[in-house]
Amino acid sequence: MDDAVHAGPRVVRVRVATWNINSVRSRIDRVVAWIERSDVDVVALQETKSRDEQFPYDRFADLGYEVAHHGHSQWNGVAIASRVGLADVTTGFPGQPLWGEPLADEARALGATCGGVRFWSVYVPHGREVGDPHYAYKLDWLSCLRDAGQAWLETDADRQIALMGDWNIAPRDDDVWDMAAFDGATHVSQPERDAFAAFEPTGFTDVVRRYAPGPGVYTYWDYQRLCFAKKRGMRLDFVLASPALAARVTGALIDREERKGNRPSDHVPVVVELA
């Protein structure tokens, strides 16, 4: 017995990640290999492009992870995998807007509590074109998520909450390779940037940028036109942390290597380390 080993404050390091994997079924071997290699405790996935009954639950269980998935069709789809517990799974956030004809829930948000932290895997609507109904939906969706986040912190300002995923917004000019190429485009418009910035006064802050500053640091590269080789990317994936969670962050990285090799996703994982 060596009591000294067990004395003092217990420091628990946790690595969490978010990754738009652009189809979990076509890329499950890569996803499994990355999770094993990267030693993450919690990973939020977006664009699984699967119905629940198609989701490869066994592959995560074999790795020692519990996993929750929310998917209706070949579109969207979000998941959270965890090896530090997975409880209170919630599909969709309170007040999440509907879409389609007839109006219906899209599988774009999934909440779960893992290791005392409330995680949300979010896949923000793309917007398609400025002025398109989908663009209005995107702005509304972001506004409603902000309201939900604000309400959670008003209930308890000390809650550890992570809103992480593909936000489909490049908040700063440096978050795209050339602003001239995005003239009039979605992802960089002022209303979208305002919708993203509106999280800041509620207490949610991006915890990655200070550890992975730009310019030229991206999380997404279009498959077309050799964008990755030409370093033409966008920073679209973010981890927004509540104040109590942000205080635990000791580091972050964007795993650009994962964009290489055979059949990668067009997004790469974003990893945050908590103490």
Add this chain to the structure above:
DNA sequence: ATGGTCGGTGGCCGA
């Protein structure tokens, strides 16, 4: 050569 993509699906849509 001045372009160059995917995935899921089912014959195009969404990104």
